[in-house]
Amino acid sequence: MPIAPNRWPKLMHVEFDDKENTWHLFIDFERGSTFACPICGAACTAHDTETKKWRHLDFWDWKTYMHARVPRTDCHACKKITQVPVPWARVKSHFTLQFDAWAMRLMAEMPVNAAARELREHDTRMWRIFHHYVDKAMAELDLTRVKRIAIDETSSRRGHRYITLFVDADTMIVLFATEGKGMDTLGRFKERLAANRRERGAD
Known part of the structure; x- marks a missing residue:
């Protein structure tokens, strides 16, 4: 049974911190609300709660945070105690999905460090967002139909650190990226191709 509509999330109140220049949105679920068990889908009531916070899209020039139990x-049914995933953020993420989308748009247009400064966040947090979505997209690629590849070796730091890209020569989609250059990178790409074939039962 899915979360009952219009019962969660419910905005309870809004606070403005004039010292930190931040907005805080406090949301909650109604008493007696039922939730789908994340494991088996059975309808359940809340066993207990944990208060969490997520960075949301800025309101004008002020940071905005969401707080929720x-x-x-x-x-x-399945005898498991499991935390219910929230619909506005990834599991274990400190950002909302809308913030993730905003960050990814910026990182597509500028270096990650520059995007981090623009968003007023540490660059390591931005790299976590970046790697999550890039790794997810790479995992969903079907490499079993690739016929021709192009290889590009590029220096990311004035000749001192190399990155090798493997690209589908027909669609121009990046299939694999790895640090370094030479035969070692070919071996890693071969392992990636083999793993992709196994995942899709193509062996």
Whole structure:
């Protein structure tokens, strides 16, 4: 049973911190709300909750944060206590999905460090967002139909650090990227191709 519509999230109140120049949105679920067990999907009530915070899109020039009690279900069907995923953020993320999308758009147009300065976040957090979505996209690629590849070796730091890209020569889609150059990178790409074939039962 899915989360009941119009019962969670519910905006309870909004606060403005004039010292930090930040907005804080406090949301909650209604008493008696039911949630789908993340494991088996059975309808459950909240067993307990944990308060969490996420960075959201800025409101004008001010940072905005969402706060919510996140419930755990004690499922009578599968006998597991599991935290319910929220619809506005990835599991274990400190950012909302809308913030992720904003960050990825910026990182597509500028270096990650520059995007981090623009967003007023540490660059390591931006790299985590970047790697999550890039790794997900790479994992979804079907390499079993690739016929021709192009290889490009480029220096990321004035000749001192190389990155090798493997590209589908027909679609111009990046298939694999790895640090270094030479035969070692070919071996890594071969392993990536083999793993992709196994995942899709092409062996």
